[in-house]
Amino acid sequence: EIVLSQSPGTLSLSPGERATLSCRASQSVSSSYLAWYQQKPGQAPRLFIYGASSRAAGIPDRFSGSGSGTDFTLTISRLEPEDFAVYYCQQYGNSLFTFGPGTKVDVK
């Protein structure tokens, strides 16, 4: 089973700043199979990025995904107030899915 780790656990930033979130896999993940989700308190998760770098429908272009192999990154170019949330990476491999533990982006 592929294990995902995310860093940092919490990222404290101000609106307008750039956020860089990391997702690292215990073994190589196909880029096609790496996704990012946003979850706000009391809400269901929402798909933001799939295939490592493709934005899901309706996701603004300030969000971008990159990476390959075992290291993936979600970048928010300029934080808007609605972007403060928890972000999870997720991979699919060997017929199994796993989620990372999440990175909380909160207001500094």
Place this chain on the structure above:
Amino acid sequence: EVQLVQSGAEVKKPGESLKISCKASGYNFTSHWIGWVRQMPGKGLEWMGIIFPRDSETRYSPSFQGQVTISADKSISTAYMQWSSLKASDTAMYYCASGGSTAFDYWGLGTLVSVSS
């Protein structure tokens, strides 16, 4: 519009059985996987398992294999997850989610399951 409507919150006692549901609409139910995800209070997301409704092919996370049973009734576009004997540690929010084979595009609002004596 794609919708996944999950059954309502449940309050159960340890040892009781439970079956929760997820009714899909707005897309071809038999052509997309439906997965189940657990979120324990204050914790992260855990993938539990997934089913392909067309042929009921099912896969489970090793952590949940044997703990739950996932099924689907394509005649009513509904997926299910059931427990035969609940434990207090099953207290969590359970989400169903649908999508392609590698990511979950659409999510239900969740079913809160509380297990307490």
